Amino acid sequence: MFTRIAATGHFLPAQVVTNDDLAARGLDTSDAWIRQRTGIERRRIAGGGETTASMAAAAGREALARAGLEPGAIDAVIVATTTPDRTFPATAVEVQAALGVPPGPAFDLQAVCSGFVYGLVVADSLIKTGAARRVLLIGADRFSALLDWTDRGTCVLFGDGAGAAVLEASDTPGLLAARLYADGRKTGLLYADGGPGSTGTVGKARMVGPELFREAVSSMAAVGQEVLDAAGAAADWVIPHQANIRIIEAVAQRLGIPMARVVTTVANHGNTSAASIPLALHAAAADGRVQRGQTLLLAAMGAGLTWGAAAVRF
Numbered sequence: 001m002f003t004r005i006a007a008t009g010h011f012l013p014a015q016v017v018t019n020d021d022l023a024a025r026g027l028d029t030s031d032a033w034i035r036q037r038t039g040i041e042r043r044r045i046a047g048g049g050e051t052t053a054s055m056a057a058a059a060g061r062e063a064l065a066r067a068g069l070e071p072g073a074i075d076a077v078i079v080a081t082t083t084p085d086r087t088f089p090a091t092a093v094e095v096q097a098a099l100g101v102p103p104g105p106a107f108d109l110q111a112v113c114s115g116f117v118y119g120l121v122v123a124d125s126l127i128k129t130g131a132a133r134r135v136l137l138i139g140a141d142r143f144s145a146l147l148d149w150t151d152r153g154t155c156v157l158f159g160d161g162a163g164a165a166v167l168e169a170s171d172t173p174g175l176l177a178a179r180l181y182a183d184g185r186k187t188g189l190l191y192a193d194g195g196p197g198s199t200g201t202v203g204k205a206r207m208v209g210p211e212l213f214r215e216a217v218s219s220m221a222a223v224g225q226e227v228l229d230a231a232g233a234a235a236d237w238v239i240p241h242q243a244n245i246r247i248i249e250a251v252a253q254r255l256g257i258p259m260a261r262v263v264t265t266v267a268n269h270g271n272t273s274a275a276s277i278p279l280a281l282h283a284a285a286a287d288g289r290v291q292r293g294q295t296l297l298l299a300a301m302g303a304g305l306t307w308g309a310a311a312v313r314f
């Protein structure tokens with residue numbers, strides 16, 4: 001039995017914030033610097049009423065519609081997020097209620113930017129153990145809430161959004177191979193400087209950019225190759241975490257895969273944390289680039305550090 005992606009969905013906030021908008025607000029930056037160093041041109045920032053749960057629910061609703069399924073067909077809801085609307089309960093139960101998914105497992109998963117790839121493996125496990133036949137997996141983050149808008153080294157990099165996938169048990173492949181990693185010794189490279197158990201605040205994102213850059217390239221390239229080897233497959237498409245176009249280009253080069261076979265959304269979305277891979281997957285599935293039967297390599301890296309990859313027959 002395999003876990004197959006039945007359909008995808010997405011949600012992006014209405015508000016577009018360009019690089020020039022950030023400079024115009026008095027931040028010591030420029031469109032030229034951000035484009036050259038990151039490839040980011042604009043990002044979406046959540047406004048009134050656009051919360052992590054509402055974005056996640058909208059993405060999930062679209063995935064259900066594209067799968068031709070009613071909410072009653074979903075057995076479990078997983079939301080990968082770092083920015084829950086409330087400290088508890090999980091965003092997933094709000095999404096479950098908003099969509100009308102009947103009682104079943106619903107929980108959040110915290111692996112920051114690697115959350116969607118982690119979630120794929122957890123959903124696959126639920127399906128393989130018989131705990132669920134269909135799982136709604138959503139990556140959703142309102143990362144703008146964690147930004148220090150005076151820190152040009154971090155605030156220009158991120159955006160908000162949500163991406164979703166309906167995963168289901170199938171006789172045909174599916175998820176071919178996956179590997180997950182974390183190394184807590186490297187937590188100081190990217191973290192929030194607060195939380196409910198320590199400061200009692202949410203905290204702001206802090207990053208050691210250049211070192212994180214090197215870690216992102218080496219870890220995503222290595223785990224990507226490991227997963228392709230395990231699957232015994234070549235990737236028709238690479239769908240990497242969207243943090244920086246220079247990271248993506250370096251990973252593609254190490255994997256020997258041309259950029260024409262790499263899906264990038266970083267120019268328009270910035271880094272949307274757990275939403276980044278499902279948003280890119282949805283964009284390429286919706287516009288017909290990614291076709292049924294093709295092999296996709298999803299590769300992620302984020303705070304923790306966490307990283308991982310999955311090879312998927314779409």
Ligand code: UT7
Pocket residue numbers: 028029030033034037038113152153156190208209210211212213216243244247271273301302303
């Ligand atoms: O989602 C998790 C994964 N996230 C990542 O993997 C992020 C990885 N890191 C990066 O993408 C890059 O390191 C950054 C985009 C964060 C920074 O790019 P960089 O090429 O590594 O620049 P840098 O940090 O070495 O800074 C170079 C210069 C510095 O100025 P000085 O010291 O040379 O005078 C910075 O202060 O660029 C300056 N700088 C900026 N200038 C204008 C840093 N941020 C900005 C900015 N606008 N926004």
